[in-house]
Amino acid sequence: MIETRALRYEYPSGPTLSFDDVDVRQGGTLLLRGNSGAGKSTWLALAAGMLTPKAGEIVIAGQPLSRLSRGARDAWRARTVGFLPQKLHLSDALTVERNLALAFYAAGVPENRVTLTRALGLLGVAELAGRRPSQLSGGQAQRVALARTILMEPRVILADEPTASLDDETALTGLKLLENCAFQCNATLVIATHDRRVQKALPKATVYQIGRAAAAAWSDTLP
Amino acid sequence: MKTVALAFRYLWSRPLQALLNLLMLTLGLASITFVLLASEQIDRAFQRDLAGIDLVVGAKGSPMQLILAGVFHIDVPPGNISLQDAQELRKHPQVAQLIPLSMGDTFRGFRIVGTTVDYLEHYKMAFAQGQAWVRPMEAVLGAQVARSTGMVLGDTFVGSHGLGGGGGHDHGENLYRIKGVLAPCGCVADRLILTATESVWQVHEKAPMPVAAPMPDAAGDTHEAHAAQEPPREITMALITYKSPLAAATLPRWVNSSTRMQAAAPALEVSRLLRLLGVGSEVLRGVGAVLLFTAALSVFIALWNAVRERREDLAMLRMLGATPTKVAALLLSEALWLALLASVLGLAAGHGLTALVGYMLEAQHSLPISGRIWVPAEAWIPVAAVGVATLAALIPSVTAYRIDVAQLLNAR
Known part of the structure; x- marks a missing residue:
């Protein structure tokens, strides 16, 4: 489902990151572990087609990303990838419902109110549809963001530090919801985290330590 | 949701700023409308009164x-x-x-x-x-x-x-x-x-x-x-x-x-008179242009701030799969909404002002000026509004187009 081969990324003004190869099956869960700055977010951005690797290949659901033009990658991302960023990026100019509708807008597909209501219902926040994001609690906001992530029924859900700055109980609930959502969509779930609680909560997940190859690359650049 | 509808929501998410920008643009357009209407009607009145008198x-x-x-x-x-x-x-x-x-x-x-x-x-x-x-x-x-x-x-x-x-x-x-x-x-x-x-x-x-x-x-x-x-x-x-x-x-x-x-000879004297009056209408037109320029600047600042404030919103749209063009079009649409609303309000205000001046002139038994007629040159009002708004939106739109999604998502 997700395969990477000899993946390398070079920052415009910085070091080159090399990543070990990854192979995750459809519906599986992958934990990207590593310290801050190890390259977890970069890996997620590469997998979402938001960054272009310097070398190597990413194949997701049989689609090699290097074969897609920039525009095609945007369209592909809209249909295939659900991205849950660490900072939730809910727009306060819009209501919760309109924030979700942005996913339809970005994908360029007609708005489907049934899907929208179902996604909010699945995460137990249907009654918040008319509120502004600033009126929500942290947990509510995360549920709303998650509802937006799964709205287009993605094949892959990429979550960046979903438990950061959450207490144990909320973190656990959040992870269960994430796992449940991925299960409902039969999506492959990738969670980038340095939080040890995540591994405990998802014992069956494949763990991929980021930083070994990256660290090696770092040392390559030193004299 | 269409780009124009979303742009409208974004525009009115900061109502005070939107209103002030609208007011600025409207004032510029209204004063230009007034000059167009008044000078055209004075011209016409002269021509009509002169007709056939050698x-x-x-x-x-x-x-x-x-x-x-x-x-x-x-x-x-x-x-x-x-x-x-x-x-x-x-x-x-x-x-x-x-x-x-x-x-x-x-x-x-x-x-x-x-x-x-x-x-x-x-x-x-x-x-x-x-x-x-x-x-x-x-x-x-x-x-x-x-x-x-x-x-x-x-x-x-x-x-x-x-x-x-x-x-x-x-x-x-x-x-x-x-x-x-x-x-x-x-x-x-x-x-x-x-x-x-x-x-x-x-x-x-x-x-x-x-x-x-x-x-x-x-x-x-x-x-x-x-x-x-x-x-x-x-x-x-x-x-x-x-x-x-x-x-x-x-x-x-x-x-x-x-x-x-x-x-x-009336033709000679009137052209002399219109040259004298012409200075006045040039000044008015100049004031209108300055107002319009100020409005353009304010729309530019508003959109520029909008891009800065909404960098994350725009990056999020890109993350959700919106193309850079779509994101840039969103900002441009916001500017065009302002232009459209300001055109309507500016034309209405310009005609209202002309009617008021016409009413005052009528009370003095002077030139007949009406706010109820339309002159072809007014077609340029929306064109000017759209031009100004587009110009003001250009740099912010390009900035929005170039937003680096990944970098923004990495920002904690």
Whole structure:
């Protein structure tokens, strides 16, 4: 489902990151572990087609990303990838419902109110549809963001530090919801985290330590 | 959700800022609309009043004054000419038509002009009620006079002496009877009370000479009352049409050099006048342009801030799969919404302002200006608005287009 081969990324003004190869099956869960700055977010951005690797290949659901033009990658991302960023990026100019509708807008597909209501219902926040994001609690906001992530029924859900700055109980609930959502969509779930609680909560997940190859690359650049 | 709908929501997510920008753009567009409307209508009024009059002949003095008094009725005439001189001029081989005008009295600020029915025919005036005068002391009211005084067919009135309005004595024993009311023409005849030349003679020949020295009549004690006590009779001026355009080369010079009268060519004087007025409308246009530029700057700042404030929103849209073009189009649409709303409001405000000025001018019996007409040049208002908004949105849109999604998501 997700395969990477000899993946390398070079920052415009910085070091080159090399990543070990990854192979995750459809519906599986992958934990990207590593310290801050190890390259977890970069890996997620590469997998979402938001960054272009310097070398190597990413194949997701049989689609090699290097074969897609920039525009095609945007369209592909809209249909295939659900991205849950660490900072939730809910727009306060819009209501919760309109924030979700942005996913339809970005994908360029007609708005489907049934899907929208179902996604909010699945995460137990249907009654918040008319509120502004600033009126929500942290947990509510995360549920709303998650509802937006799964709205287009993605094949892959990429979550960046979903438990950061959450207490144990909320973190656990959040992870269960994430796992449940991925299960409902039969999506492959990738969670980038340095939080040890995540591994405990998802014992069956494949763990991929980021930083070994990256660290090696770092040392390559030193004299 | 369409881009335009989303842009509208984003625009009004900061209502105060949106309103201020809208106000700025609207003010700029409204002032330009006003200048367009006013200058076009003044131009048209001049053209309409001038139609077919090749030459104005009157007493020696300022030619501009002669035109303003004789054609537009907004100045006092320089003096009188003898009827005999005018009659001789009528016989000149290059004169096709000569319409005499006799002025000197007003009724409630509206001028009473003695002339022949040729004047009505010349301006192709239609009657709303009644008909032209047949005998002396019968009068025809212009549309604005009728509306403003509320007089109707059969009513009588007396003129007051002088063109200044309200300064002179009444010609109490000489009653004018209203014989007809003209349909509105949007020209000078709307503001005139027309009667036979003989009426003016009759009023002033019977008028008692003031016992004491007459009050100096600042507005122009020009009429023939004092001279008319003994013949020969006088008129104030004459409007002339040429038999052929060639007359323009010789007739004015002949009148000026060989008679006691002065000839003034309206086309020449009006273009001189419009050049003088032109400075005023250039200034107004300049002010409008400055307003518009300020508005553009404010829209630019607003959009620039919007990009900064909404960097994350825009990056999030990219993350959700929106193309860079779509994100840039979103910002551009916001600017276009402002342009559209400002065009509508600016045109409405411009017409409102013109109507207000027109109302004030009408109260002063001056130029007819209406807020209800549209001029073709107004089509440029939305074009200017869209141009300004697009220009202001250009840099913010490009910035939005180039937003680096990954970098933003990495930011904690």
